[in-house]
Amino acid sequence: xxxxxxxxxxxxxxxxxxxxxxxxxxxxxxxxxxxxxxxxxxxxxxxxxxxxxxxxxxxxxxxxxxxxxxxxxxxxxxxxxxxxxxxxxxxxxxxxxxxxxxxxxxxxxxxxxxxxxxxxxxxxxxxxxxxxxxxxxxxxxxxxxxxxxxxxxxxxxxxxxxxxxxxxxxxxxxxxxxxxxxxxxxxxxxxxxxxxxxxxxxxxxxxxxxxxxxxxxxxxxxxxxxxxxxxxxxxxxxxxxxxxxxxxxxxxxxxxxxxxxxxxxxxxxxxxxxxxxxxxxxxxxxxxxxxxxxxxxxxxxxxxxxxxxxxxxxxxxxxxxxxxxxxxxxxxxxxxxxxxxxxxxxxxxxxxxxxxxxxxxxxxxxxxxxxxxxxxxxxxxxxxxxxxxxxxxxxxxxxxxxxxxxxxxxxxxxxxxxxxxxxxxxxxxxxxxxxxxxxxxxxxxxxxxxxxxxxxxxxxxxxxxxxxxxxxxxxxxxxxxxxxxxxxxxxxxxxxxxxxxxxxxxxxxxxxxxxxxxxxxxxxxxxxxxxxxxxxxxxxxxxxxxxxxxxxxxxxxxxxxxxxxxxxxxxxxxxxxxxxxxxxxxxxxxx
Amino acid sequence: xxxxxxxxxxxxxxxxxxxxxxxxxxxxxxxxxxxxxxxxxxxxxxxxxxxxxxxxxxxxxxxxxxxxxxxxxxxxxxxxxxxxxxxxxxxxxxxxxxxxxxxxxxxxxxxxxxxxxxxxxxxxxxxxxxxxxxxxxxxxxxxxxxxxxxxxxxxxxxxxxxxxxxxxxxxxxxxxxxxxxxxxxxxxxxxxxxxxxxxxxx
Numbered sequence: 001x002x003x004x005x006x007x008x009x010x011x012x013x014x015x016x017x018x019x020x021x022x023x024x025x026x027x028x029x030x031x032x033x034x035x036x037x038x039x040x041x042x043x044x045x046x047x048x049x050x051x052x053x054x055x056x057x058x059x060x061x062x063x064x065x066x067x068x069x070x071x072x073x074x075x076x077x078x079x080x081x082x083x084x085x086x087x088x089x090x091x092x093x094x095x096x097x098x099x100x101x102x103x104x105x106x107x108x109x110x111x112x113x114x115x116x117x118x119x120x121x122x123x124x125x126x127x128x129x130x131x132x133x134x135x136x137x138x139x140x141x142x143x144x145x146x147x148x149x150x151x152x153x154x155x156x157x158x159x160x161x162x163x164x165x166x167x168x169x170x171x172x173x174x175x176x177x178x179x180x181x182x183x184x185x186x187x188x189x190x191x192x193x194x195x196x197x198x199x200x201x202x203x204x205x206x207x208x209x210x211x212x213x214x215x216x217x218x219x220x221x222x223x224x225x226x227x228x229x230x231x232x233x234x235x236x237x238x239x240x241x242x243x244x245x246x247x248x249x250x251x252x253x254x255x256x257x258x259x260x261x262x263x264x265x266x267x268x269x270x271x272x273x274x275x276x277x278x279x280x281x282x283x284x285x286x287x288x289x290x291x292x293x294x295x296x297x298x299x300x301x302x303x304x305x306x307x308x309x310x311x312x313x314x315x316x317x318x319x320x321x322x323x324x325x326x327x328x329x330x331x332x333x334x335x336x337x338x339x340x341x342x343x344x345x346x347x348x349x350x351x352x353x354x355x356x357x358x359x360x361x362x363x364x365x366x367x368x369x370x371x372x373x374x375x376x377x378x379x380x381x382x383x384x385x386x387x388x389x390x391x392x393x394x395x396x397x398x399x400x401x402x403x404x405x406x407x408x409x410x411x412x413x414x415x416x417x418x419x420x421x422x423x424x425x426x427x428x429x430x431x432x433x434x435x436x437x438x439x440x441x442x443x444x445x446x447x448x449x450x451x452x453x454x455x456x457x458x459x460x461x462x463x464x465x466x467x468x469x470x471x472x473x474x475x476x477x478x479x480x481x482x483x484x485x486x487x488x489x490x491x492x493x494x495x496x497x498x499x500x501x502x503x504x505x506x507x508x509x510x511x512x513x514x515x516x517x518x519x520x521x522x523x524x525x526x527x528x529x530x531x532x533x534x535x536x537x538x539x540x541x542x543x544x545x546x547x548x549x550x551x552x553x554x555x556x557x558x559x560x561x562x563x564x565x566x567x568x569x570x571x572x573x574x575x576x577x578x579x580x581x582x583x584x585x586x587x588x589x590x591x
Numbered sequence: 592x593x594x595x596x597x598x599x600x601x602x603x604x605x606x607x608x609x610x611x612x613x614x615x616x617x618x619x620x621x622x623x624x625x626x627x628x629x630x631x632x633x634x635x636x637x638x639x640x641x642x643x644x645x646x647x648x649x650x651x652x653x654x655x656x657x658x659x660x661x662x663x664x665x666x667x668x669x670x671x672x673x674x675x676x677x678x679x680x681x682x683x684x685x686x687x688x689x690x691x692x693x694x695x696x697x698x699x700x701x702x703x704x705x706x707x708x709x710x711x712x713x714x715x716x717x718x719x720x721x722x723x724x725x726x727x728x729x730x731x732x733x734x735x736x737x738x739x740x741x742x743x744x745x746x747x748x749x750x751x752x753x754x755x756x757x758x759x760x761x762x763x764x765x766x767x768x769x770x771x772x773x774x775x776x777x778x779x780x781x782x783x784x785x786x787x788x789x790x791x792x793x
Binding site: 093 | 598601605608609616620621634636639640646647648653654655658665668669670672
C-alpha cells in the first residue's frame with residue numbers, strides 16, 4: 001500500500017476514534033463541560049494533561065531545536081518540565097480544593113473583585129489565543145505535508161474535528177479524547193526514536209543511547225558529536241553559547257509560565273480529590289517526561305547523522321563531502337517540501353555543510369575552496385524525517401503524521417475550552433448576567449467555543465507576520481500575571497485586592513512592553529541584542545523578572561492598604577486543607 | 592518540642608522539595624554546569640546530563656515524594672478527604688461518583704440564587720456551610736497577623752466543613768493539647784498511626 005493511502009487510513013482511523021470517544025462522553029451539564037464533573041482518574045488526568053501540554057511544538061519542533069542548539073536547548077527541557085513541580089507543590093491541590101471551574105474565578109473570589117477577575121480573563125485570552133494559533137497552523141502543515149491536501153483544507157478538517165468534540169463534549173469529551181491522543185502521539189514518537197538509537201548506537205533506549213558509544217567507531221557519541229561539529233566551525237554540542245544569566249532566566253520564565261498556563265492549571269480541577277491533584281501532576285510529568293527525555297537523544301543522534309551524512313570524509317579534503325547526485329532518498333523527499341535545500345555555491349557538485357557565520361572557520365573554509373554553507377535544514381525535519389532516515393516501514397511514517405496531528409489537536413482543544421469557559425463562566429455568568437440559567441450558560445459556552453475555533457482557524461490560515469515572535473508572550477504573560485496572583489492567593493492571607501490587581505498589571509505591562517520593545521524593533525538603534533538587554537535577560541526570559549516584580553508590588557501595595565475581609569481569610573484557610581473537597585458541590589446546596 | 596501545625600509542616604516540606612528542585616536544575620544544570628562537566632558519567636558529562644536528563648528524573652521523584660508525604664501528613668492531622676464521613680470507604684470510586692450526576696445539573700441553579708449580581712457574593716456563600724465552626728473559634732479568627740502566612744497555628748482543623756458535616760468525634764476534641772492526637776483514632780488503621788500518636792487521647 002502506498003504511503004499516502006496508508007497515511008489517510010491511519011489518520012482517518014484516529015479521527016474516528018476521537019469522535020467516537022467524544023460522542024460517548026458528551027457533556028451533560030456545566031460541571032461536565034468545565035471540569036469533566038470532577039471525576040477523572042488521576043492517571044487518566046495525567047495522560048490528558050500530557051497531551052494537552054505537548055503541542056505541535058513539543059512533538060515536531062523540540063528535538064530539532066535541541067539538535068541545533070545543543071546544551072542551550074536544555075532551557076526547554078528543564079523549563080517545560082520543572083513547571084510541574086511548581087504546579088504540584090504550590091498550586092494544584094489548593095485550586096482543586098477551591099473547587100470551582102476556572103482560574104479567573106479563583107482570582108475573582110480570592111481578591112473579592114470583579115476587576116481582578118476581568119484582568120485575569122484578559123490575560124487568559126491573550127495567552128490562549130497566542131498559543132492556539134500556532135496549533136492550528138501545525139495541523140494545517142502536517143496535513144499538507146503528509147496527505148498532500150492544501151493547508152486550508154487541512155485546517156478545515158482539523159477545525160471540524162476539534163469543533164465536534166470540544167463543543168459537544170466540553171472538558172469531559174476533551175479529557176477522554178486527549179487520553180487517546182496521548183497514546184497515539186507517544187507511540188508515534190518513541191517507535192522511530194528506538195529504531196534510530198538502535199541503528200546508531202546499538203542501544204534501544206534513546207535516553208541511554210546518546211550517552212553510549214557509536215556502534216562502529218567505539219567512541220562516545222557525544223564526544224564524537226562535539227568533535228565533528230567543532231571541526232566544522234559550530235559551537236560544541238555539549239556546551240552552550242548563551243550567557244549563564246540568560247539561560248537561568250529563560251528556564252525560570254518557562255517554568256513559572258508553565259505553572260501559570262490556564263489550560264494546564266484547569267486540568268487539576270477535574271480530579272475527584274485534593275490528593276489526586278498532587279499525584280496527578282506527577283503522572284502528568286511522568287507521561288511528559290517519556291517524550292522530553294527521548295527528545296534530546298533523538299536530537300543528538302539526528303545531528304550526528306545529518307553531519308556525517310554531509311561530511312563523509314576529512315574536513316577540507318577534496319573528496320570529504322557528499323556528492324549531491326549521490327544523496328539518499330530521504331534527502332530527495334524532503335527537498336521537495338522545501339524544508340531541506342542545497343545551493344552549490346562553489347560549483348563542485350558536493351555538499352559543504354559548515355558554520356560560515358564563524359569568521360575564524362570561514363577563513364579556513366575559504367582555503368579549502370568552500371564559498372559558504374550550502375545546506376539549509378529546517379529544524380522540524382528532525383522528527384518528521386526520522387522514520388525515513390532510519391528506513392522504517394511506511395506505517396511508521398503514517399503514524400508520525402497521526403501523532404503530530406494528535407499533539408496539535410489535543411492542545412488546541414484544551415486551549416479553546418479555557419477560552420470558552422472564560423467567556424461563558426467568567427464574563428457572561430460572572431460579570432454580565434449572573435442569573436443566567438445553567439442551560440443557557442452551557443449554550444454560551446458552546447457558542448464561544450465555536451467562535452474561538454473559527455478565530456483560531458483564521459489565525460492559523462492567515463497568521464499575522466508576528467506569530468513566531470509572540471510565542472514568548474504566552475509564557476511571559478502567564479509567568480508575570482497569573483502565576484503570582486494565584487500563588488499569593490494561596491500562601492498569603494494578607495495580600496488584598498489592590499495588591500493583586502496592581503501586581504498583575506505591573507507584571508503584565510512590564511513583560512509585554514519589554515517583549516514588544518525588543519521583538520518588534522521599536523527603536524532600531526537599540527536592537528534585540530544581549531548588550532542592550534536589561535541585566536542581560538532576553539525577551540524570552542523576561543517573564544521571570546516580571547513575575548518577581550508582580551510579587552514584590554503585590555506584597556508592598558497590600559501592606560499599605562486595607563486587609564482582605566474576614567471571609568476571604570476564611571477562604572484561604574479553607575483551601576489550605578484537603579478535608580471536605582469532595583463535598584464542595586453539596587456544600588453549596590446547603591446555602 | 593511543640594507540635595507543628597499542619598500548614599507549617601506543609602510549608603517546610605514544600606521548601607525542602609523546592610530546594611532540591613532548584614539545586615538540580617538551576618544549580619547542577621546551569622550555574623555549576625562547567626564544574627560538573629569535568630565529571631564523566633558514562634558517555635555524558637555530568638552537568639550536561641543534569642541539564643538534559645537528570646533534572647527531569649529528579650522532578651518526577653520530587654512530585655511523587657511530595658504527594659506521598661502530604662498524604663501521610665493529611666492523615667496525621669486528620670484533614671485528609673477520607674475522614675469526614677465515617678461511612679465513606681475511601682478509594683471507593685462508585686461512592687465518589689454518586690454525588691456528581693445530580694450536582695452537575697443541580698448545582699449551578701443553586702449557585703445562582705445566593706449571589707444576586709455580585710461576583711463577590713461568592714466567597715461568603717462558598718463558606719456558608721461551616722459558619723458555625725469558623726465563627727465559633729474566635730481565637731483563631733483573630734490571629735491572621737499581617738504578613739504571616741503561617742502564623743495561625745491553632746486553626747488548622749477548625750474552620751472545617753467537617754463540622755458542618757457533623758463529625759462530632761473529631762470536631763469536639765480540639766482541646767488545647769490535643770492538636771494532633773485527636774484525629775488519629777479515626778484513622779488508626781492508617782500508616783499515619785505509625786507516628787505513635789496517643790490513641791487514648793480522645
